[in-house]
Ligand SMILES: Nc1ncnc2c1ncn2[C@@H]1O[C@H](COP(=O)(O)OP(=O)(O)OP(=O)(O)O)[C@@H](O)[C@H]1O
């Protein structure tokens with residue numbers, strides 16, 4: 001059983017070069033239960049990455065706290081796997097070695113960690129690319145490797161920060177189906193950040209809408225679409241209805257950003 | 262020719278060779294054509310003859326061997342000390358704060374200025390020559406490696422942390438491999454500089470080495486031998502550079518992929 005609790009977490013970046021301090025995140029509460037797939041939806045600059053980095057332990061909140069199964073998060077750890085917005089594969093390791101990185105840090109013997117890595121390589125559809133360097137992969141393949149790398153470590157919760165943000169629409173759709181397939185099969189607890197409304201609905205069991213700067217949670221919408229979901233669901237009336245609702249929510253936020261800019 | 266357009270390796274070799282041909286042609290024109298006095302500059306043919314004589318009659322091969330050994334000895338000593346220190350400085354900011362000001366200061370001290378002191382301390386034996394190379398290289402390597410390691414991509418370090426890496430793992434399996442190609446490049450660069458120090462060290466108080474031969478020839482106004490010595494240094498540099506590059510490419514295939 002995994003429960004992630006975000007309690008009154010806020011983050012203010014201190015003033016620099018005479019600029020005013022940036023209030024990136026207002027006090028925020030969010031609870032994610034076992035095997036939840038929560039998507040966080042918000043316009044650019046609303047503090048989504050900031051919130052995720054705090055959960056990962058890569059950044060410290062100015063106020064409030066994050067607990068995972070009752071234990072306070074004070075730094076990064078293998079129990080919270082992360083897939084970053086930018087490409088972060090280790091360029092000196094092959095696909096297989098990249099995926100096995102976390103296992104290696106834990107001291108799993110080589111034969112075993114390669115066996116595990118190869119299973120994940122199949123799951124994300126990268127068979128035949130085991131010995132390729134990251135440089136030789138397309139962006140989509142790199143992000144699939146990054147997802148496999150996070151999964152191979154078997155974290156309690158998987159944090160994804162706009163992992164498909166830089167991909168074209170077709171690739172993005174395929175990747176969404178792949179990720180959802182893994183979740184439907186293996187039941188993982190997932191916190192997924194995106195600014196794409198369709199992506200948020202298609203993947204999530206719950207969509208959390210964040211408001212523009214200073215970031216805070218504006219609305220939470222349950223997605224009661226049945227599983228397993230295929231791409232066809234994106235054209236059903238229920239999906240379209242949800243989408244319209246979220247478009248309205250996001251639009252007002254985006255307008256606010258535009259006015260401030 | 263367009264900006265940053267690559268050339269094929271054949272073209273590259275041809276252009277590189279063309280410059281040497283042009284260089285020798287100019288040299289021949291100046292000397293054989295009588296535009297420069299023989300006293301100041303020997304012609305290419307004399308240079309080659311003097312070189313053959315040096316090698317066959319004066320045991321110049323031994324001098325070359327001595328010089329190579331001194332460069333490598335001093336350089337390897339410097340690398341053994343400087344690489345770990347540089348990595349530590351790059352990885353740990355307090356270590357950097359502690360050492361960086363001194364190393365930056367010491368880096369500007371010209372190695373050749375230490376020669377009189379070193380002769381006083383270590384005599385005119387091999388130790389003194391090694392120390393000149395050592396002093397000339399060690400601070401440069403430390404500082405350049407510290408900068409490289411310190412500039413490791415933060416996102417890779419963060420990714421490693423989220424995968425459960427601890428400090429040791431970060432240093433050994435992220436900082437080191439990510440800066441290894443740069444470290445190899447730094448060593449290649451500094452090895453080149455070490456060659457300039459060794460000749461200076463051999464010009465003063467030495468009984469062997471390429472630098473010693475050059476001082477001897479100067480006394481006899483034998484410009485052919487001097488030029489031959491300089492060209493030998495250049496050739497060794499060219500070969501060692503090539504070997505270093507090939508070795509680096511073999512060691513870090515992921516850089517080229
Ligand atoms: N290290 C930092 N120092 C100062 N300000 C920062 C820092 N990191 C983020 N910010 C500010 O915090 C705010 C939120 O940034 P964040 O990266 O969390 O946005 P985001 O929602 O992830 O945006 P995007 O969708 O574009 O990735 C921004 O205004 C940004 O300028």
Ligand SMILES: [Mg+2]
Pocket residue numbers: 048049050085161162
């Ligand atoms: Mg972001």
